[in-house]
Amino acid sequence: MKAFVTAHRNALRRALAQLASQPWGSLLSLSVLGCALAIPLALHSTLSSIKSATYRMGADAEVNVFMDPKATLEDANALRAKLSTLRGVTSARLVTKEAALETLNKRPQLADLMGSLDGNPLPHAIILKPERSEPATLERLRAEVNQLPGVDRVSADFEWLRKLRRIVALGEAVILAAALLLSVAVVLVIGNTIRLEVLTRRDEIAVSTLIGASTSFVRRPFLYFGFLAGALSALLGWGIAVGGIAWANTHLSPLATEYGIQFSIQLPSVFEATAYILAIACLALLGATFSATTMARQR
Amino acid sequence: MIRLVEASKRYPGGHEALTAVSLDISAGEFVAVTGQTGAGKSTLLKLIAGLERATSGDVLVNGQNLKSLGPAGLAVLRRSLGIVFQDHKLLFDRSAFDNVMLPLEIADFPVKEAQRRARAALDKVGLLAREKANPISLSGGEQQRLCIARAIVSRPAILIADEPTGNLDADYASAIMGLFRSFNQVGVTVVLSTHDLPALATVQARRIELKDGRVLAGEALA
Numbered sequence: 001m002k003a004f005v006t007a008h009r010n011a012l013r014r015a016l017a018q019l020a021s022q023p024w025g026s027l028l029s030l031s032v033l034g035c036a037l038a039i040p041l042a043l044h045s046t047l048s049s050i051k052s053a054t055y056r057m058g059a060d061a062e063v064n065v066f067m068d069p070k071a072t073l074e075d076a077n078a079l080r081a082k083l084s085t086l087r088g089v090t091s092a093r094l095v096t097k098e099a100a101l102e103t104l105n106k107r108p109q110l111a112d113l114m115g116s117l118d119g120n121p122l123p124h125a126i127i128l129k130p131e132r133s134e135p136a137t138l139e140r141l142r143a144e145v146n147q148l149p150g151v152d153r154v155s156a157d158f159e160w161l162r163k164l165r166r167i168v169a170l171g172e173a174v175i176l177a178a179a180l181l182l183s184v185a186v187v188l189v190i191g192n193t194i195r196l197e198v199l200t201r202r203d204e205i206a207v208s209t210l211i212g213a214s215t216s217f218v219r220r221p222f223l224y225f226g227f228l229a230g231a232l233s234a235l236l237g238w239g240i241a242v243g244g245i246a247w248a249n250t251h252l253s254p255l256a257t258e259y260g261i262q263f264s265i266q267l268p269s270v271f272e273a274t275a276y277i278l279a280i281a282c283l284a285l286l287g288a289t290f291s292a293t294t295m296a297r298q299r
Numbered sequence: 300m301i302r303l304v305e306a307s308k309r310y311p312g313g314h315e316a317l318t319a320v321s322l323d324i325s326a327g328e329f330v331a332v333t334g335q336t337g338a339g340k341s342t343l344l345k346l347i348a349g350l351e352r353a354t355s356g357d358v359l360v361n362g363q364n365l366k367s368l369g370p371a372g373l374a375v376l377r378r379s380l381g382i383v384f385q386d387h388k389l390l391f392d393r394s395a396f397d398n399v400m401l402p403l404e405i406a407d408f409p410v411k412e413a414q415r416r417a418r419a420a421l422d423k424v425g426l427l428a429r430e431k432a433n434p435i436s437l438s439g440g441e442q443q444r445l446c447i448a449r450a451i452v453s454r455p456a457i458l459i460a461d462e463p464t465g466n467l468d469a470d471y472a473s474a475i476m477g478l479f480r481s482f483n484q485v486g487v488t489v490v491l492s493t494h495d496l497p498a499l500a501t502v503q504a505r506r507i508e509l510k511d512g513r514v515l516a517g518e519a520l521a
């Protein structure tokens with residue numbers, strides 16, 4: 001056990017020395033990888049922020065039920081009571097035709113138009129607050145309410161929300177594809193880095209083997225090197241993504257405020273960042289293992 | 300400790316470098332393999348160190364038949380030996396000190412202990428003052444001694460040295476021979492090859508003479 005720990009500690013030290021022996025070269029190639037890795041992370045954060053924003057907007061969703069113009073106030077009260085017991089409905093509020101007219105009368109732009117009307121052409125309306133705001137749920141609710149007697153029209157126009165969610169889903173698919181491609185790239189790039197590293201150290205490897213180094217002894221520092229290089233480029237990628245998001249937010253937030261929305265891109269959580277760095281380090285380890293093993297076999 | 304039974308070696312595409320060599324070396328012996336260039340001295344030492352495999356016959360080291368060892372087993376064997384290569388095989392991308400550290404790193408020694416031992420080995424061959432030097436800046440004799448320091452640093456029971464007095468002048472050569480003698484006196488089995496008979500004459504050694512890959516009859520104490 002002690003020997004095992006010493007062996008790994010020594011290998012780690014040799015890998016760190018390897019990284020430190022050409023700090024600028026290492027930093028440069030790690031930054032290139034880091035830049036590429038920042039892209040899906042930043043896109044992912046952006047998209048999940050948009051996603052949660054659309055849910056927040058959806059939470060304010062209302063379904064307007066317009067009644068037959070001939071319906072009486074009793075009819076309206078009865079319908080409101082019925083609707084409020086419907087599954088998926090949190091609350092149902094009655095807006096009488098009188099109240100609606102009142103509201104419209106208050107608008108100065110409409111004063112002329114309202115004055116020319118004789119009587120009240122508006123129907124009673126009931127405003128529903130749905131429990132959930134997924135487009136599919138809303139659509140089902142709309143259809144159900146539409147069939148009730150006395151109901152003239154149900155307006156639940158969430159087409160824009162549905163479209164936005166579809167775009168988000170598409171974006172998620174694109175990010176997944178980019179992440180998969182980048183995973184392959186990490187394996188290949190780190191694999192190639194290790195291959196070059198093995199080549200520059202071939203004298204050391206040859207001499208070590210002559211004086212009794214085992215294959216695993218020769219391979220081990222390269223595996224640590226790969227893992228560390230992967231973790232470092234992921235760390236750089238995370239830094240770049242966080243910087244990019246912070247910069248984008250300084251421009252986005254004022255814009256969103258102008259439209260009366262609260263919106264900013266959320267930074268990746270500690271858990272997300274850790275998982276991201278670990279996953280990339282493991283991919284790099286895979287590339288390093290592959291490379292070091294094939295190189296060892298070729299000798 | 301070391302035994303060859305009818306061991307032969309034919310290099311791929313080459314002629315037979317060793318033919319049916321049988322010999323016995325016991326623990327604590329000082330053995331010098333002599334012979335003209337091309338006689339098979341290096342080949343014999345490589346068979347013992349497990350750096351080459353016998354084409355036929357058996358090579359036994361510490362009772363282990365090398366035939367039965369795979370690459371991992373041979374690596375373990377080589378770690379237990381001290382080997383001085385004819386062409387040094389020093390690494391020129393690091394200091395003399397780090398060259399001597401290499402076998403200890405391979406044996407996964409804790410760093411502190413390894414550094415202590417490396418200094419002691421450099422001190423034994425008189426190179427402690429040059430520990431930071433790059434081997435390329437060392438003279439031929441110093442490189443040779445550095446090589447010896449690397450071979451003894453892990454305190455092997457068997458020391459194998461191929462032409463350790465290679466291109467050195469007489470004084471230097473006998474100093475190196477003396478160094479091997481001193482290791483032998485503390486119990487290390489030494490097997491070296493040389494064609495430097497005058498230097499060999501300065502130490503007491505059992506001579507095994509090779510000619511065209513065969514052991515000449517009538518081994519004698521030189």
Ligand SMILES: Nc1ncnc2c1ncn2[C@@H]1O[C@H](COP(=O)(O)OP(=O)(O)OP(=O)(O)O)[C@@H](O)[C@H]1O
Pocket residue numbers: 310311313315316334335336337338339340341342343385494
């Ligand atoms: N790797 C090899 N491949 C083919 N032939 C080889 C190889 N190594 C040695 N030989 C041949 O085997 C024979 C013995 O070589 P060896 O190196 O053992 O001789 P030596 O006694 O050590 O010579 P020297 O004194 O020059 O070092 C020589 O004819 C040499 O050409």
Ligand SMILES: [Mg+2]
Pocket residue numbers: 340341342385461462
């Ligand atoms: Mg030779």
